[in-house]
Amino acid sequence: MAEQVDKSRPIANTKVFTDEETRRGYRLNKFAMSLCKPQNRDAFKENEEAFLAASDLTEVEKQLIRDRDWRAIMDEYGGNIYMIMKIGAVIGQGLYQIGAHQRGQTYEQFLDTRNASGAR
Amino acid sequence: MAKIVAGIGTSHVPSIGVAYDQGRQEEPDWKPLFDGYGPVKEWLKEIQPDIAIVVYNDHGCDFFFDKYPTFAVGAAETYPVGDEGWGRRPLPDFPGDADFSWHLCNSLVYDEFDITVCQEMEVEHGFMVPMHLCWDHDDGWPVQVVPVAVNVIQHPLPTAARCWKLGQAIRRAAESYGKDRKVVILGTGGMSHQLNGARFGYLNSQFDNDFLDKIESDPAALTAMTHQQIMEEAGAEAVELIMWLTMRGAIEGPVRQVHRHYYAPMTTGMGLIALEAAS
Numbered sequence: 001m002a003e004q005v006d007k008s009r010p011i012a013n014t015k016v017f018t019d020e021e022t023r024r025g026y027r028l029n030k031f032a033m034s035l036c037k038p039q040n041r042d043a044f045k046e047n048e049e050a051f052l053a054a055s056d057l058t059e060v061e062k063q064l065i066r067d068r069d070w071r072a073i074m075d076e077y078g079g080n081i082y083m084i085m086k087i088g089a090v091i092g093q094g095l096y097q098i099g100a101h102q103r104g105q106t107y108e109q110f111l112d113t114r115n116a117s118g119a120r
Numbered sequence: 121m122a123k124i125v126a127g128i129g130t131s132h133v134p135s136i137g138v139a140y141d142q143g144r145q146e147e148p149d150w151k152p153l154f155d156g157y158g159p160v161k162e163w164l165k166e167i168q169p170d171i172a173i174v175v176y177n178d179h180g181c182d183f184f185f186d187k188y189p190t191f192a193v194g195a196a197e198t199y200p201v202g203d204e205g206w207g208r209r210p211l212p213d214f215p216g217d218a219d220f221s222w223h224l225c226n227s228l229v230y231d232e233f234d235i236t237v238c239q240e241m242e243v244e245h246g247f248m249v250p251m252h253l254c255w256d257h258d259d260g261w262p263v264q265v266v267p268v269a270v271n272v273i274q275h276p277l278p279t280a281a282r283c284w285k286l287g288q289a290i291r292r293a294a295e296s297y298g299k300d301r302k303v304v305i306l307g308t309g310g311m312s313h314q315l316n317g318a319r320f321g322y323l324n325s326q327f328d329n330d331f332l333d334k335i336e337s338d339p340a341a342l343t344a345m346t347h348q349q350i351m352e353e354a355g356a357e358a359v360e361l362i363m364w365l366t367m368r369g370a371i372e373g374p375v376r377q378v379h380r381h382y383y384a385p386m387t388t389g390m391g392l393i394a395l396e397a398a399s
């Protein structure tokens with residue numbers, strides 16, 4: 001089997017969404033995917049605690065969402081960015097806010113690093 | 121027969137869709153991107169393809185990791201605009217050509233591509249952004265579409281070489297179709313970008329421009345790249361670029377470049393190349 005992802009050469013500051021990640025993050029990503037349905041978005045916005053309680057997330061995972069801890073969700077708990085963005089959208093934090101948090105920067109600091117930040 | 125007359129490689133960044141829906145095309149930081157597609161729009165009006173095959177990936181709209189197909193092909197008369205988590209975009213649904221799609225599916229499977237055949241398929245930004253960048257649609261879409269979804273988000277992904285071979289098989293399928301049709305194929309995604317980890321926002325414009333050179337003149341060199349190489353050099357999410365190879369495999373052989381554009385304002389290298397089969 002020719003290796004396409006070389007696990008002996010981890011890329012710095014990077015999570016490659018492999019089998020380990022998708023298995024680890026399955027519940028969180030599935031929770032996020034449920035927000036493609038408008039009624040779930042409405043329920044989340046109306047009462048976040050009740051919506052979390054009705055989910056099958058673990059207490060740790062629920063706390064990650066309460067804390068908006070995007071860095072940990074992505075780095076440690078198997079979040080897939082395309083799914084996790086859906087949680088951000090309901091909360092009012094877009095991709096670039098999630099990204100800034102992953103970089104350990106404020107949103108403004110992150111925007112300052114871009115070539116033309118009006119294109120957002 | 122159906123003839124694949126042209127290929128387009130293009131990014132499909134979701135923020136382009138948001139800017140488009142908000143009518144921000146003339147804002148200084150967005151204008152270069154939208155203006156970059158003008159010549160391609162004009163060229164497509166001239167060549168008037170009947171069918172657009174759009175190779176894209178689903179980012180969690182109609183597919184989830186419970187069952188995520190490696191290759192999925194639409195075989196419907198219409199493809200509704202999906203809801204990715206921020207509501208349905210104000211675009212018309214997309215007309216399909218189920219006869220052509222089923223021919224494609226039959227041909228691909230007997231050609232040893234074991235695709236998932238989709239009689240219902242909701243499309244999302246990976247598919248829609250390239251469509252509205254390339255075609256006006258005030259009176260509905262002027263082409264019929266075939267969505268071809270590729271897994272480029274949950275490893276193991278198909279190899280770059282496999283994506284190229286899929287393009288070759290799509291071409292064989294088209295050429296064995298019983299009706300005359302003019303087909304354009306779009307390979308979408310990328311270019312350099314990374315959306316996870318502290319490396320979020322990583323860009324490599326040199327890699328992107330080199331890729332634009334090679335997709336035209338030396339695509340075989342690109343088919344030899346591993347996912348690891350692409351991710352190291354261009355960011356983890358840049359691996360989407362393997363879908364451009366399906367486009368190029370479908371117009372294998374000499375091509376004429378019609379237009380090329382590149383702009384990297386935020387976190388993704390937004391590339392565009394339009395190629396015509398030089399027959």
Ligand SMILES: [Fe+2]
Pocket residue numbers: 132177179246309310360
């Ligand atoms: Fe994408």
